Amino acid sequence: MKKILVLHTGGTIAMSADQDGAVAPTSQNPMAGFEKLFDNQLTIISEEFANLPSPHITPTVMLSLQKRIQQAETEGIDGIVVTHGTDTLEETAYFLDLTLPNSIPVVVTGAMRSSNEIGSDGLHNLISAVWTAASDDAHDKGVLVVMNDEIHTARYVTKTHTTNVATFRTPTFGPLGFVSKHAANFFQELIRSEICDIDHLVEPVFLLKAYAGMDATLFDGLNQPTTKGIVIEALGAGNLPPATLPAVQRLLDQNIPVVLVSRCFNGVAEDVYDYEGGGIQLKKMGVTFCQGLNGPKARLKLQVGLSAGKTGSDLTNFVSNAVS
Numbered sequence: 207m208k209k210i211l212v213l214h215t216g217g218t219i220a221m222s223a224d225q226d227g228a229v230a231p232t233s234q235n236p237m238a239g240f241e242k243l244f245d246n247q248l249t250i251i252s253e254e255f256a257n258l259p260s261p262h263i264t265p266t267v268m269l270s271l272q273k274r275i276q277q278a279e280t281e282g283i284d285g286i287v288v289t290h291g292t293d294t295l296e297e298t299a300y301f302l303d304l305t306l307p308n309s310i311p312v313v314v315t316g317a318m319r320s321s322n323e324i325g326s327d328g329l330h331n332l333i334s335a336v337w338t339a340a341s342d343d344a345h346d347k348g349v350l351v352v353m354n355d356e357i358h359t360a361r362y363v364t365k366t367h368t369t370n371v372a373t374f375r376t377p378t379f380g381p382l383g384f385v386s387k388h389a390a391n392f393f394q395e396l397i398r399s400e401i402c403d404i405d406h407l408v409e410p411v412f413l414l415k416a417y418a419g420m421d422a423t424l425f426d427g428l429n430q431p432t433t434k435g436i437v438i439e440a441l442g443a444g445n446l447p448p449a450t451l452p453a454v455q456r457l458l459d460q461n462i463p464v465v466l467v468s469r470c471f472n473g474v475a476e477d478v479y480d481y482e483g484g485g486i487q488l489k490k491m492g493v494t495f496c497q498g499l500n501g502p503k504a505r506l507k508l509q510v511g512l513s514a515g516k517t518g519s520d521l522t523n524f525v526s527n528a529v530s
């Protein structure tokens with residue numbers, strides 16, 4: 207019988223609502239006892255790794271979760287499910303995807319409605335995630351996110367709605383598969399990318415969002431000796447307002463890596479526009495284009511690359527080549 211380890215970290219899946227509808231963490235995980243639903247089919251081991259709303263999750267917590275998962279593989283575990291708050295779920299899932307050398311499936315799930323709300327989705331998502339982690343077909347697909355019967359890659363999935371249970375979507379590429387009754391069905395593959403099994407974190411790496419009329423202020427504010435890297439969610443296909451350029455150049459002159467993604471929900475950043483602040487100029491200046499990732503994930507990729515000791519063209523290749 208396959209052994210699945212469920213690591214609970216908190217989030218709405220572990221919360222309940224009071225009479226006024228206010229949702230808060232509980233001392234006793236409402237998912238406790240769910241293991242019996244798999245009697246005679248799977249061995250489920252549950253562990254309370256943390257009980258944090260996901261805005262409280264940091265890369266430090268992600269790194270200790272990564273170490274716990276690696277240890278689980280040596281304990282004969284066949285698959286891992288992580289329960290997590292949905293606000294930063296895509297970040298933890300992607301951090302694990304970037305750093306885990308595991309060959310066993312790792313599936314992250316959560317809930318949009320807490321345990322005692324009408325139409326609560328936590329238990330259903332947890333069951334779907336367990337079946338996915340137990341699936342022979344879930345190997346070699348990177349870390350997976352299972353919510354609302356869909357299977358997504360950690361690399362490209364994003365939370366798209368504040369409250370809807372169908373919030374997790376993969377805008378440009380679509381999901382990898384879906385969960386039907388007791389079975390995970392895959393219909394796409396993921397191209398593997400480089401794994402960096404880091405043991406410490408280089409910080410701080412910042413994320414800025416571009417907007418019409420943006421000037422140098424925020425960039426200059428981040429131009430500190432302590433700053434290790436900056437990711438910009440740029441406009442459209444990968445362009446910036448001209449007033450930001452001198453400050454971007456000052457960051458590059460300090461050898462602070464500047465990475466660019468698009469603030470668009472769909473598509474990739476490219477150096478196509480040849481006007482002041484256009485992608486062609488930004489690339490010539492030394493800005494690194496990161497294709498296909500959103501801002502928070504590009505930020506993690508830059509942080510993981512730096513934490514792995516990458517510099518210069520090694521770092522640029524690692525960050526820019528999202529599908530190598």
Ligand SMILES: NC(=O)C[C@H](N)C(=O)O
Pocket residue numbers: 216217218219258259260261290291292293294316317318319
């Ligand atoms: N649905 C959720 O889990 C949202 C919650 N605020 C969290 O991320 O912890």
